[in-house]
Ligand SMILES: CC(C)(COP(=O)(O)OP(=O)(O)OC[C@H]1O[C@@H](n2cnc3c(N)ncnc32)[C@H](O)[C@@H]1OP(=O)(O)O)[C@@H](O)C(=O)NCCC(=O)NCCSC(=O)C[C@@](O)(CC(=O)O)C(=O)O
């Protein structure tokens with residue numbers, strides 16, 4: 467499966483200084499976890515957290531989910547020690563906070579290559595998920611999205627973003643709309659995934675559902691989470707609905723019939739079916755396949771009649 471179709475609906479933050487939380491990582495049903503060495507860990511506990519995360523990852527070898535570690539930002543004094551401690555335990559990737567410019571990602575990319583050479587593992591093993599969480603980051607994100615082959619996506623961080631704009635974050639999110647849209651554009655143009663920010667009120671599940679529905683509509687593939695109780699709702703929202711899958715299958719059938727008739731356009735239930743409609747239907751079917759809801763060949767050449 468292409469990396470852009472890998473399920474990354476839920477990326478759960480787990481504070482790196484909390485052994486009781488770390489030990490539950492194998493049982494969480496999130497698609498990924500992001501072990502945090504940045505904001506969830508106070509300065510006085512940074513050293514202890516690095517040791518703890520290293521030892522947890524070294525023993526957690528049979529991994530059932532993607533593991534990212536959020537290091538401290540490249541403008542701090544701590545990120546190099548973070549990498550030194552955790553890379554030998556082979557996380558899948560690094561979440562880079564405050565990725566304000568493509569140069570910061572390039573800098574991390576170079577350092578990761580040096581570590582991979584030293585560890586004797588494939589170059590490119592360590593993926594990068596940069597956080598776009600300041601006004602500067604949003605302005606530069608189009609270039610940041612193309613700054614390294616290691617990128618699996620860009621993540622939006624609304625808490626720091628609203629702090630950088632000196633505004634309050636609301637539950638309806640009007641203040642985030644422009645930034646979210648730009649992050650999605652950047653990701654789609656670069657062929658990587660867009661991951662939305664956390665929702666911090668862990669007691670308001672209906673508001674979480676509304677926000678997740680909104681960001682799915684905007685084009686995000688998934689969401690960062692702060693609490694395991696948020697996982698189920700996010701997965702429910704991202705699962706393709708049976709009626710969407712059924713309609714997508716009808717669209718594919720209709721366009722194949724159209725091709726046999728020598729036309730690129732056909733009517734289905736009174737609605738025009740043409741190339742963009744087919745593209746969206748195919749995306750739904752690939753997502754359904756990633757969810758294990760259907761099992762069928764989705765050969766684009768057969769569907770479109772050309773590559
Ligand atoms: C929010 C809250 C305090 C609520 O506490 P509560 O006590 O009310 O939670 P309860 O539900 O009662 O917990 C029931 C049981 O689950 C356990 N449990 C809870 N959460 C767990 C978890 N995450 N991992 C494993 N275990 C967990 C808990 O230990 C208990 O276990 P037990 O006692 O055994 O029953 C708690 O969840 C928590 O600390 N979350 C992590 C916070 C964090 O990492 N922040 C930093 C990342 S964001 C950021 O930096 C913003 C950003 O940078 C980026 C962006 O947006 O992407 C930006 O700028 O925007």
Ligand SMILES: [Mg+2]
Nearest residue numbers: 599623625626
């Ligand atoms: Mg942040």
